[in-house]
Amino acid sequence: MTETQPAPARDDPGRAVPAIELTGVEKTYHAYGEAVAAVRGVDLTIAQGEFFSLLGPSGCGKTTTMRMIAGFEEPTAGEVYLHGSSVTGVPANRRDVNMVFQSYALFPHMNVFDNVAFGLRRRGVGKADVKARVGEMLEIVDLTGRERRRPAELSGGQQQRVALARALVNRPRALLLDEPLGALDLKLRQAMQVELKRIQREVGITFVYVTHDQGEALTMSDRIAVMNDGLIEQLGTPREIYEHPATRFVAGFIGTSNLLGGEVAEVSGGGAVISYGADGRIEVPVRDGLAVAAGERLELTVRPEKIGIGTDKPAGDLCRVRGTVTEVVYLGTSTNYNITTSTGADVVVFLQNATNADDIAVRGDGVWLSWDPRHSYAIGAPQ
Numbered sequence: 001m002t003e004t005q006p007a008p009a010r011d012d013p014g015r016a017v018p019a020i021e022l023t024g025v026e027k028t029y030h031a032y033g034e035a036v037a038a039v040r041g042v043d044l045t046i047a048q049g050e051f052f053s054l055l056g057p058s059g060c061g062k063t064t065t066m067r068m069i070a071g072f073e074e075p076t077a078g079e080v081y082l083h084g085s086s087v088t089g090v091p092a093n094r095r096d097v098n099m100v101f102q103s104y105a106l107f108p109h110m111n112v113f114d115n116v117a118f119g120l121r122r123r124g125v126g127k128a129d130v131k132a133r134v135g136e137m138l139e140i141v142d143l144t145g146r147e148r149r150r151p152a153e154l155s156g157g158q159q160q161r162v163a164l165a166r167a168l169v170n171r172p173r174a175l176l177l178d179e180p181l182g183a184l185d186l187k188l189r190q191a192m193q194v195e196l197k198r199i200q201r202e203v204g205i206t207f208v209y210v211t212h213d214q215g216e217a218l219t220m221s222d223r224i225a226v227m228n229d230g231l232i233e234q235l236g237t238p239r240e241i242y243e244h245p246a247t248r249f250v251a252g253f254i255g256t257s258n259l260l261g262g263e264v265a266e267v268s269g270g271g272a273v274i275s276y277g278a279d280g281r282i283e284v285p286v287r288d289g290l291a292v293a294a295g296e297r298l299e300l301t302v303r304p305e306k307i308g309i310g311t312d313k314p315a316g317d318l319c320r321v322r323g324t325v326t327e328v329v330y331l332g333t334s335t336n337y338n339i340t341t342s343t344g345a346d347v348v349v350f351l352q353n354a355t356n357a358d359d360i361a362v363r364g365d366g367v368w369l370s371w372d373p374r375h376s377y378a379i380g381a382p383q
């Protein structure tokens, strides 16, 4: 397993200066005589040029975290550093970061060129430079030839790209994006996700992206911080977070996951074994920091696409449990099976339809489920 290395300490002289760093950041709002702890202690380090996402459900504190980076809110405790310097007390317009919102906030009476040129002109950039820089930016966001259109004459995706060009043309050192694709329909959203990643790679600017959409975060990000209730539950690459969810919350929030559990029969060689008598056996690697002992209950997760279905009892060291098929859903590229297992847990299995053969089981069939023990992931004692 490849876990993200811990960031070097702030006083380590050898470390590269990160684009953004938060240490012990907290934010408590006071509204109507009530204290709301929106962010309860966030530490994170975002590298220069990274595409970093803050992902979590509504109300988990991601927008508040973003607003503290931008300078629209001051932390109640902790410190925000931009490019190595503390920005406590530095107003938003002097932080060298730009923000893009879901509502594009374009000027409706200005054409595309003037919308993008607005910030440059206000800063007194010369005419020839404005023309060159706006032209270059429109090329990057693929809007060359649409300079004279007004926002109302553009599609939602095009308007979002104008907003992006306008935010990037000043060459900020970081761009903060708060659910910028939220207003687009699914097809356009997916196309824009790929576009955004390409644009970010092309301009090389650090992007911090706020979203509640896990697919979006997985598609675009170099790393993701999964937030829940004002705290970061897990921070890692999309693959680390998907393949090795650290907590029950992350396992449930990112993708679909199956939770299975039982009493640990034995612990040996870095793995724990849960036995269900003649009905099955699950082996699960025990990672560092997780206390697992024989006789105690343990919960584990396994992703639906990692599980195979068969009629014969799987041989060897594969994890195996028995179950009964309760639902079969054909989805074109894959077929989903819902299975009630003898462990008591309901499990979902996704099988790719690589051939056009019939479904391998139908509702009511008794089956064996099997998977490689490396795909069992222990998450702790059941709650």
Ligand SMILES: Nc1ncnc2c1ncn2[C@@H]1O[C@H](COP(=O)(O)OP(=O)(O)OP(=O)(O)O)[C@@H](O)[C@H]1O
Pocket: 029, 030, 031, 036, 037, 038, 056, 057, 058, 059, 060, 061, 062, 063, 064, 065, 212
């Ligand atoms: N100005 C404010 N005054 C009081 N409470 C606030 C304020 N802004 C946010 N909150 C509260 O702080 C918590 C975190 O809000 P925040 O907007 O950061 O969450 P979020 O994860 O971005 O959610 P969403 O995806 O819905 O925007 C919520 O409980 C919210 O109600």
